[in-house]
Amino acid sequence: MTRDVALVGDLGGTKTLLALVTPDESLVRARYESASFDSLESMIDVFLRGRDVRPSRAVFGVAGPVADGRAKLTNLRYAVDERELRAHLGLERVKLLNDLEATAFALPKLEPRAFHPIHAGRGRGRGDFCVVAVGTGLGEALGVDLGSGYTVVAGEGGHVDFAPHDARSADLLAYLWDTLGGHVSKEAVLSGRGIARLYEFVIDRGLARPAHALDFEDDLNVAVTNAGLAGSCPAARLALELFAAQLGAHAGDVALRALPRGGVFLAGGIPPRLTPVLDTPLFRDAFVKKGRFSEALASIRVEIVLDPAAPLTGATHVAFARWEGEGRTALPWGA
Numbered sequence: 001m002t003r004d005v006a007l008v009g010d011l012g013g014t015k016t017l018l019a020l021v022t023p024d025e026s027l028v029r030a031r032y033e034s035a036s037f038d039s040l041e042s043m044i045d046v047f048l049r050g051r052d053v054r055p056s057r058a059v060f061g062v063a064g065p066v067a068d069g070r071a072k073l074t075n076l077r078y079a080v081d082e083r084e085l086r087a088h089l090g091l092e093r094v095k096l097l098n099d100l101e102a103t104a105f106a107l108p109k110l111e112p113r114a115f116h117p118i119h120a121g122r123g124r125g126r127g128d129f130c131v132v133a134v135g136t137g138l139g140e141a142l143g144v145d146l147g148s149g150y151t152v153v154a155g156e157g158g159h160v161d162f163a164p165h166d167a168r169s170a171d172l173l174a175y176l177w178d179t180l181g182g183h184v185s186k187e188a189v190l191s192g193r194g195i196a197r198l199y200e201f202v203i204d205r206g207l208a209r210p211a212h213a214l215d216f217e218d219d220l221n222v223a224v225t226n227a228g229l230a231g232s233c234p235a236a237r238l239a240l241e242l243f244a245a246q247l248g249a250h251a252g253d254v255a256l257r258a259l260p261r262g263g264v265f266l267a268g269g270i271p272p273r274l275t276p277v278l279d280t281p282l283f284r285d286a287f288v289k290k291g292r293f294s295e296a297l298a299s300i301r302v303e304i305v306l307d308p309a310a311p312l313t314g315a316t317h318v319a320f321a322r323w324e325g326e327g328r329t330a331l332p333w334g335a
Helices: 040-048 082-089 099-109 167-180 192-204 220-230 234-258 281-288 291-298 310-319
Strands: 006-011 015-021 026-033 057-062 070-072 079-081 094-098 115-119 129-134 138-145 149-155 264-267 302-305 330-332
Touching: 006 040, 006 099, 006 310, 015 040, 015 310, 026 040, 026 310, 040 082, 057 082, 057 099, 057 310, 070 094, 079 082, 082 094, 094 099, 094 310, 099 129, 099 138, 099 149, 099 264, 099 310, 099 330, 115 281, 129 234, 167 192, 167 234, 192 220, 192 234, 220 234, 234 264, 234 281, 234 291, 281 291, 281 302
Parallel strands: 006 057, 057 094, 129 264, 264 302
Antiparallel strands: 006 015, 015 026, 070 079, 115 302, 129 138, 138 149, 149 330
């Protein structure tokens, strides 16, 4: 009996995961550097080369807004188009999702061990839920409770205006205006590059001194993160603490827009790495500090998504769901 196999992918600004899957298992998976290719098609060709399994359908989560089956990737130089993928792969069923859509579709399917709770709220339960993903960029999605199932609405909330919530973040905004010019978005702070900007802000304003010159030949963001978590550099540590407070404030803003009874989930590559800084009052206090609505925010749980393959899981469930044309996909609750 021939197995029904899907090709699924998570195309991010830094890395891409591709996998061949059935409804019950992952057959093979590979990781690629996204910027090393000039198209998703060329990456797929490398992945499928020499494999004797051919998919019957394909679903990809991509780091950018999807409109009319096409996505211009926010942090990459190429675009992705469903029609071109169908023609290239010779498949009738190909679907593009925003990468946050793919992540959000996965969350109700994951086991509790895939999450690290950092704010209890009123505990676990079904309902609308929000996803905030921090990595190369900042993304958002809303999971909508339909009763017997749920669907997902993706947005680009990472590009809203950066708004200060205290005197120090007001000074940070002034610093970013001077150094970046033009529009200062939440993503300018809440992203990999944002960690480096916070470190540079701390040094520029004399808020803390670096213990030594950081070795950032490859990546200042990684160097600041490592030194901050190790406690070996006061300036790096303060940068991470500022990051935690800014992410808490932003997650609280996201929660206010939906009042999600199902919780707020922090996804992407950065939150799991920064769990020791996020699972503290720095994050929680900023999350709930919303004036008259502080009590409402205190009731909403927040959890970090630990599973880096969550977008692939979401793409897999969508691949084997019933969907046609441009209709919005809905999935049942549970595994």
